[in-house]
Amino acid sequence: xxxxxxxxxxxxxxxxxxxxxxxxxxxxxxxxxxxxxxxxxxxxxxxxxxxxxxxxxxxxxxxxxxxxxxxxxxxxxxxxxxxxxxxxxxxxxxxxxxxxxxxxxxxxxxxxxxxxxxxxxxxxxxxxxxxxxxxxxxxxxxxxxxxxxxxxxxxxxxxxxxxxxxxxxxxxxxxxxxxxxxxxxxxxxxxxxxxxxxxxxxxxxxxxxxxxxxxxxxxxxxxxxxxxxxxxxxxxxxxxxxxxxxxxxxxxxxxxxxxxxxxxxxxxxxxxxxxxxxxxxxxxxxxxxxxxxxxxxxxxxxxxxxxxxxxxxxxxxxxxxxxxxxxxxxxxxxxxxxxxxxxxxxxxxxxxxxxxx
Numbered sequence: 001x002x003x004x005x006x007x008x009x010x011x012x013x014x015x016x017x018x019x020x021x022x023x024x025x026x027x028x029x030x031x032x033x034x035x036x037x038x039x040x041x042x043x044x045x046x047x048x049x050x051x052x053x054x055x056x057x058x059x060x061x062x063x064x065x066x067x068x069x070x071x072x073x074x075x076x077x078x079x080x081x082x083x084x085x086x087x088x089x090x091x092x093x094x095x096x097x098x099x100x101x102x103x104x105x106x107x108x109x110x111x112x113x114x115x116x117x118x119x120x121x122x123x124x125x126x127x128x129x130x131x132x133x134x135x136x137x138x139x140x141x142x143x144x145x146x147x148x149x150x151x152x153x154x155x156x157x158x159x160x161x162x163x164x165x166x167x168x169x170x171x172x173x174x175x176x177x178x179x180x181x182x183x184x185x186x187x188x189x190x191x192x193x194x195x196x197x198x199x200x201x202x203x204x205x206x207x208x209x210x211x212x213x214x215x216x217x218x219x220x221x222x223x224x225x226x227x228x229x230x231x232x233x234x235x236x237x238x239x240x241x242x243x244x245x246x247x248x249x250x251x252x253x254x255x256x257x258x259x260x261x262x263x264x265x266x267x268x269x270x271x272x273x274x275x276x277x278x279x280x281x282x283x284x285x286x287x288x289x290x291x292x293x294x295x296x297x298x299x300x301x302x303x304x305x306x307x308x309x310x311x312x313x314x315x316x317x318x319x320x321x322x323x324x325x326x327x328x329x330x331x332x333x334x335x336x337x338x339x340x341x342x343x344x345x346x347x348x349x350x351x352x353x354x355x356x357x
Contacts, residue, residue: 060192064218090137096148151290209251214244262289
């Protein structure tokens with residue numbers, strides 16, 4: 001996020017839960033532990049094992065393992081399911097998957113696996129895209145919601161159709177649930193009902209929940225048992241993970257029950273922004289508490305004007321606009337607790353001024 005004024009001046013934020021301040025995060029984490037609690041040691045001990053069991057119960061899986069990052073968790077998941085096939089090294093995923101865009105080609109470089117890219121940067125993949133694959137992959141990844149295209153989700157019927165087809169082909173079904181918590185209101189289904197479609201599930205504790213870091217890989221007992229040596233090979237079997245576990249617990253306690261409210265607020269904000277000429281809301285009706293704004297202004301100008309409003313009004317509208325060409329930009333909004341300080345009419349007026357200037 002761009003530099004902001006002194007918080008003491010009353011700066012307000014539209015995005016997420018506001019700035020990530022270490023003192024706040026550590027205080028909330030400390031509230032989750034008794035004075036006599038013992039630290040976990042290399043992934044063992046009551047503190048971390050209790051939390052793993054809690055998340056496994058929430059997702060309806062046999063077991064789960066806490067890991068420092070989703071990058072680690074998902075690479076391990078795909079290495080295991082590809083090794084189980086013997087010689088199938090193909091992993092199918094959306095063309096904007098985190099593994100494809102943000103992990104320095106780690107699947108290929110570290111594990112010798114081959115990403116198979118589906119659909120394009122404007123839509124989710126569907127059953128027809130799966131049928132069109134040249135050969136069957138060992139695994140398919142669904143990211144719910146799909147962050148890089150505005151938090152889009154397939155319909156429940158479409159998702160079930162895709163997963164059922166993959167299961168009939170013997171393909172491992174994996175959920176990138178970094179933002180699974182945000183998908184539940186759209187489907188009006190529990191986390192366990194959504195997770196039950198998949199063979200393995202990854203969830204994050206800082207995206208939407210505000211934790212420091214950390215992830216869970218969940219699934220069947222044998223699958224998670226196979227993941228443990230790979231966690232050590234990846235350097236993720238740290239001496240202790242309790243700061244991340246406690247922060248994750250704090251984030252779950254604080255935010256897990258709020259995502260329906262966040263989604264409703266996102267739709268209300270989308271309604272007022274959609275009326276501004278030069279702004280396109282993607283998707284047109286937000287399916288989660290995330291949306292993208294395609295704005296008919298160069299990114300450098302939007303970012304400059306964002307700073308002007310920030311310094312003049314003590315309001316931070318977004319982190320950083322990205323270019324969609326010379327004259328068009330993309331702004332990502334994830335609505336959380338911070339937006340409560342801004343009314344819909346004020347949001348509309350501020351974005352209107354942003355466009356005019």
